[in-house]
Amino acid sequence: MFTNKLILSPMVRVGCLPFRLVCLKYGADLAYAEEVIGQRLCEAIPVKNDGLGTMDFLDPDGCLCFRTCDEEKDKVVFQMGVSDAETAVKTAQIIQPYVAAIDVNMGCPKSYSIKGNMGAALLTQPELVKDILTSLVNVCTIPVTCKIRILQDEADTLALCQLIESTGVSALTVHGRTRYTTSRQPCDYEIISKIKKLLKIPVILNGASLDVKNEVDMRRMMSETGVDGVMLARAAWSNPSVFRKEGPLPIKEVVTQYMKYCITYEVPLHILKYTIVKFKGIFKDDDNHFPISRYITCNEVYKFFGLEEFYENLKGSRPENAQTTYQKNKRVKLSDPTHVVLTCEWTPEILQSFRQAVAPLQMLNQWFDVNGVCTQKFSVSEHNRTFTGFLKIDGETFVTDGPFKNKKMARQAVAYAYMIKHNIEIRYYKRSCNSLVKDANQKIKCTDENCPKRVKS
Numbered sequence: 098m099f100t101n102k103l104i105l106s107p108m109v110r111v112g113c114l115p116f117r118l119v120c121l122k123y124g125a126d127l128a129y130a131e132e133v134i135g136q137r138l139c140e141a142i143p144v145k146n147d148g149l150g151t152m153d154f155l156d157p158d159g160c161l162c163f164r165t166c167d168e169e170k171d172k173v174v175f176q177m178g179v180s181d182a183e184t185a186v187k188t189a190q191i192i193q194p195y196v197a198a199i200d201v202n203m204g205c206p207k208s209y210s211i212k213g214n215m216g217a218a219l220l221t222q223p224e225l226v227k228d229i230l231t232s233l234v235n236v237c238t239i240p241v242t243c244k245i246r247i248l249q250d251e252a253d254t255l256a257l258c259q260l261i262e263s264t265g266v267s268a269l270t271v272h273g274r275t276r277y278t279t280s281r282q283p284c285d286y287e288i289i290s291k292i293k294k295l296l297k298i299p300v301i302l303n304g305a306s307l308d309v310k311n312e313v314d315m316r317r318m319m320s321e322t323g324v325d326g327v328m329l330a331r332a333a334w335s336n337p338s339v340f341r342k343e344g345p346l347p348i349k350e351v352v353t354q355y356m357k358y359c360i361t362y363e364v365p366l367h368i369l370k371y372t373i374v375k376f377k378g379i380f381k382d383d384d385n386h387f388p389i390s391r392y393i394t395c396n397e398v399y400k401f402f403g404l405e406e407f408y409e410n411l412k413g414s415r416p417e418n419a420q421t422t423y424q425k426n427k428r429v430k431l432s433d434p435t436h437v438v439l440t441c442e443w444t445p446e447i448l449q450s451f452r453q454a455v456a457p458l459q460m461l462n463q464w465f466d467v468n469g470v471c472t473q474k475f476s477v478s479e480h481n482r483t484f485t486g487f488l489k490i491d492g493e494t495f496v497t498d499g500p501f502k503n504k505k506m507a508r509q510a511v512a513y514a515y516m517i518k519h520n521i522e523i524r525y526y527k528r529s530c531n532s533l534v535k536d537a538n539q540k541i542k543c544t545d546e547n548c549p550k551r552v553k554s
């Protein structure tokens with residue numbers, strides 16, 4: 098199952114069902130799903146969704162935790178984030194009837210993983226690694242794999258890989274960077290090659306997106322390093338047809354296919370936009386990705402890609418109660434009738450565009466000032482270390498459809514979404530400068546030629 102394979106790497110948010118399907122359609126042999134925290138899956142409610150033809154796992158509050166379907170059953174690998182063997186086993190027992198293999202994430206360097214003693218935190222705890230993997234191998238009827246990053250010391254890395262092999266796992270994926278190396282730094286292919294030589298189980302190379310443009314590059318990498326497979330994340334995100342034997346397809350064709358899967362499997366707007374803004378070349382013909390960022394309903398995005406008819410046909414052919422049943426990929430309870438949900442993507446890219454300018458929250462407060470509003474109150478709620486922004490104003494509460502990774506992002510998001518919803522002009526004011534211009538071209542401008550802090554457009 099893991100020999101001579103081109104594989105989609107797990108990616109949180111991006112790697113949901115439609116993205117996996119589009120990569121599989123365009124030549125990936127296997128698709129690793131986005132990491133799901135084991136405990137979360139254990140608490141989820143399994144639901145067979147006949148309307149969509151999917152198997153869903155829903156959080157107790159109705160949020161979608163994991164969705165899969167028969168089309169990918171033999172090719173999808175479920176990746177879990179865990180910190181103990183007992184939870185790992187429970188998770189595996191729940192999910193194994195629906196997937197082709199199970200993977201343990203031992204590479205995530207993000208603080209929420211490390212704090213939870215998951216991901217890369219496991220790399221320096223060989224006994225725990227052994228306990229988790231051995232327990233999984235003992236109970237699983239499908240292959241178990243694990244994905245690691247390398248350690249700073251080569252001998253330690255090799256010893257860890259041998260220990261992992263001794264647990265009976267079916268394959269090992271090695272990301273050729275340490276938990277402290279940034280994703281722009283080079284991937285260490287040499288150590289991966291050494292690991293391959295040392296182990297008998299299949300070794301999959303990961304971390305090569307900066308050096309891969311097509312299937313030929315992946316095959317070359319396999320023969321140069323001797324590995325059994327190449328697993329791609331960012332290159333697949335840029336163009337999911339990167340796996341295609343005949344070479345990648347034009348991005349417009351790929352995005353249309355991806356969108357069709359999104360419509361079919363009801364992907365929420367924030368995931369959809371988050372994913373497509375990174376498709377390389379997608380906005381070449383259009384000015385930039387801002388038109389998309391401003392859309393606040395899925396329909397607007399479907400229209401942008403000329404897929405209204407596809408959507409309408411599909412909607413018409415579905416049982417009435419199936420259309421929006423499990424659409425809430427949200428961490429906030431939206432059932433409160435006083436809450437107005439603002440669906441608006443607030444990405445790091447958009448935040449970046451305000452880098453030298455006044456950020457939305459401040460801008461909106463200025464607007465409230467000018468318009469005599471003084472009842473506004475921004476707040477943030479926390480759930481599982483993710484954050485949702487609220488804006489209470491004149492008895493109405495607006496919430497964003499995040500969640501966001503920190504309080505600042507959540508606050509800015511709700512301000513940005515509110516401005517878009519109410520057509521409040523977004524201007525790019527320079528910080529501590531009140532001479533400003535409209536954003537006709539989304540450029541930061543200042544009208545005051547003499548302003549020493551003028552932001553260059």
Ligand code: FNR
Nearest residue numbers: 106107108109131132202272304305306329330331
């Ligand atoms: C990741 N990565 C990742 N890894 C993992 O084991 N589980 C996960 O859920 C995620 N999530 C995730 C999200 C996003 C947006 C990115 C870009 C990456 C890491 C990823 O799978 C891979 O190991 C690295 O990106 C290196 O591979 P590439 O990008 O060089 O092919």
